[in-house]
Amino acid sequence: MEAYLDYNATTPLDPRVLEEMRPYLEGRYGNASSFHRKGQESRHAVELARERVAARLGVEPGDILFTSGGTEADNLAVRGTVMARLLQRRHLAVSAVEHQAVLHTAAHLEKRGCRVSYVPVDSQGIVRLDELTKAVSEETAVVSLMHANNETGAIQPVGEAARIAHAKGALLHVDAVQSFGKLPVDPEAIGADFVAVSAHKICGPKGAGALYIRKGVKLESLLHGGHQEKNIRPGTENVAGIVGLGKAAELLGEPEREEERTRVLRLRERLEEGIRKAVPDVRLNGPVSGRARNTLNLAFPGLDGETLLMNLDFKNIYVSTGSACTAGSVEPSHVLLAMGLSEKLARAAIRFSLGRFTTEEEIEYALREIPPIIERLRKAATEDKK
Ligand SMILES: Cc1ncc(COP(=O)(O)O)c(C=O)c1O
The missing domain is CATH 3.90.1150.10 (Aspartate Aminotransferase, domain 1)
Incomplete structure (x- = not known):
């Protein structure tokens, strides 16, 4: 036993996810950027996955960018935003209970001259909104707050955080890696500018994730290379992983x-x-x-x-x-x-x-x-x- x-x-892989991924690990190996039929087969699969993830989040497919997982999505939202706004704003605020994907990104930026506020939480692990309000100013580029905590499950007041951030012209990133599939995740209702999700927490494969990016928001790439994912996230797409994420997201709607x-x-x-x-x-x-x-x-x-x-x-x-x-x-x-x-x-x-x-x-x-x-x-x- x-x-x-x-x-x-x-999480374990849902057998239906594996079934959907299998052809892209076997015969359907085309590069999604190739113009021939074999490539287009993969392109269609990637775009179907994008539609499925978008549908689960109630957003448009064009708002979804695929990444290698939650960590990369968090890095891209936080570091990508700070780097894009560096000339105007050099401060960021993160809760003290964020995942390392956010905390270590903040620490990295701190070492390079940014100012970081690590906003305290109460005894239940909920971020102190009074402290967040004090921390956020016209200098703040981005606020990063997780939706549900990975260790305690504590649900954070992300909607309030969005209002506090926006009142000062800062953007809000929500790490929804642990809430996606457990709670409703609606970027527009929250007022989030970015939302990170990861496939392997929802019975999908490891190494696939996505970042919702609100229309019109600018961020700098972490990687440099080809034109994939709107020139923001270059690299040949992990087609099987993306297909798995799409299927896992679709299953969340059953x-x-x-x-x-x-x-x-x-x-x-x-x-x-x-x-x-x-x-x-x-x-x-x-x-x-x-x-x-x-x-x-x-x-x-x-x-x-x-x-x-x-x-x-x-x-x-x-x-x-x-x-x-x-x-x-x-x-x-x-x-x-x-x-x-x-x-x-x-x-x-x-x-x-x-x-x-x-x-x-x-x-x-x-x-x-x-x-x-x-x-x-x-x-x-x-x-x-x-
Ligand atoms: C809250 C949270 N954010 C980010 C991550 C990182 O996601 P990934 O494992 O897909 O890189 C995790 C994974 O444990 C997590 O729990």
């Missing part, structure tokens, strides 16, 4: 997805209740409501998350800690630290994330295995202290 409870890290979201919520609630019952002092990190339904971030006081993760791994239960490995040492999650958790408690956290193929059996299996592991580790921890 195994339980894959790490959907926020990546009526069954609504049932799936309810089913995932029930399973997550069952997991949460079961763990709470067995481990009463467990602490929920993130908001009780107002979070992505599939995500459960729990701190187990007195335990080390990495050790717990490895012990769960022995039982084929796959979860995450928010820790990052930096220069050989494991750093506690920047998200949990920003929420005010002590380093010790942040190190005691585990993220469970569920999705399309999570079964009741997996949850019951996890609930059988987790309590004795925790009891054993806690016992060992107290013995160590003696």
Whole structure:
């Protein structure tokens, strides 16, 4: 038995996505820029995928640019905007709980002379709008705020952020990598200038993503080369990956997805209740409501998350800690630290994330295995202290 409870890290490929991609990994290998029929076959596939992604976001196909994933889409929106506005504006504001794709891009720009505001969050992990308002000025080129947090699932007030940014002439980038497929993502309703999505978080392939760019918004390319993707993102298109992203996006519109979201919520609630019952002092990190339904971030006081993760791994239960490995040492999650958790408690956290193929059996299996592991580790921890 195994339980894959790490959907926020990546998801299994939906078999229908694989089916749609397969011809583009086999016989349909034409370059989408070639004028002959073999090339045009690939071009049509890319444009169909663009229509499907656009339809899911409620925007026009021409507003969608394909990238190599969420990281590149985030880099392009943030760095591309700052570089395009460098003569007028040299400041950017990002929340303290962004993904590294945004945080490290901001740090890179900071080293090259830009000013960055890392906007704090409250104890639930929600960005402080009063602090965002203070940070944004006529000098701000772009504000970057994620829609749902990858570690806690906390849903951010992106619509309010758009109003705050626009009031000062700044643009808003929304990293929707974790919300796409879990919450409605409507760039126009949010008022976003950019929205990043990634295929491998929605049962699509790794290495494919897209950036919505509002019409008329200028940004500088990160790469230089051919004329692909409107001269903004050169490089021969990853046709199979793009086809997979398109199919995965299309599947998000199926009526069954609504049932799936309810089913995932029930399973997550069952997991949460079961763990709470067995481990009463467990602490929920993130908001009780107002979070992505599939995500459960729990701190187990007195335990080390990495050790717990490895012990769960022995039982084929796959979860995450928010820790990052930096220069050989494991750093506690920047998200949990920003929420005010002590380093010790942040190190005691585990993220469970569920999705399309999570079964009741997996949850019951996890609930059988987790309590004795925790009891054993806690016992060992107290013995160590003696
Ligand atoms: C919120 C968020 N943004 C960006 C990314 C990066 O996406 P990708 O893995 O497609 O580069 C991730 C992936 O974990 C994420 O969770």
